[in-house]
Amino acid sequence: MLTQPLFFGVWSPTQKGHFLHGSGGHTPASSERLARLDQGFCRGVKNRWGEVDPTQQIEGLARLHFVDGYTVLAFWDRSGDNRYGSNSAFLVPGRHAFADAVRLAREAFPSIWARFTFPVVLEGPDLLPEVAPGHCPGCNCGSRSQA
Numbered sequence: 001m002l003t004q005p006l007f008f009g010v011w012s013p014t015q016k017g018h019f020l021h022g023s024g025g026h027t028p029a030s031s032e033r034l035a036r037l038d039q040g041f042c043r044g045v046k047n048r049w050g051e052v053d054p055t056q057q058i059e060g061l062a063r064l065h066f067v068d069g070y071t072v073l074a075f076w077d078r079s080g081d082n083r084y085g086s087n088s089a090f091l092v093p094g095r096h097a098f099a100d101a102v103r104l105a106r107e108a109f110p111s112i113w114a115r116f117t118f119p120v121v122l123e124g125p126d127l128l129p130e131v132a133p134g135h136c137p138g139c140n141c142g143s144r145s146q147a
């Protein structure tokens with residue numbers, strides 16, 4: 001468990017590709033249990049081709065998850081890569097309400113937040129309860145992430 005927030009997504013428009021980053025831009029080893037970081041924590045339901053319909057990919061409409069000690073703040077984001085399917089997820093160690101998670105993620109990654117041209121607003125319940133490790137209250141994403 002790290003103590004600093006992590007960012008999964010596109011680091012910059014000149015450095016495309018979705019990866020996990022620390023605040024300095026480096027890429028730490030990722031947790032196996034967070035293998036669903038790419039799109040898996042965002043809103044929307046995948047179709048039979050494993051894609052979420054573009055009409056559901058509303059930028060900044062965030063989902064909050066609590067998995068393995070991390071508050072995960074995830075939303076569709078085409079500010080780093082304008083293609084559909086592009087997304088961002090902030091992993092904040094500990095359990096936080098939406099406003100706190102946003103503040104901590106923004107403090108750790110100011111350059112990422114500066115490029116958002118849309119508001120980041122919560123969709124779904126706030127301050128998720130503690131549950132068994134590997135699980136996420138409400139959406140069960142944590143258990144499904146263990147491929």
Ligand SMILES: [Zn+2]
Binds near residue numbers: 139142
């Ligand atoms: Zn979840």
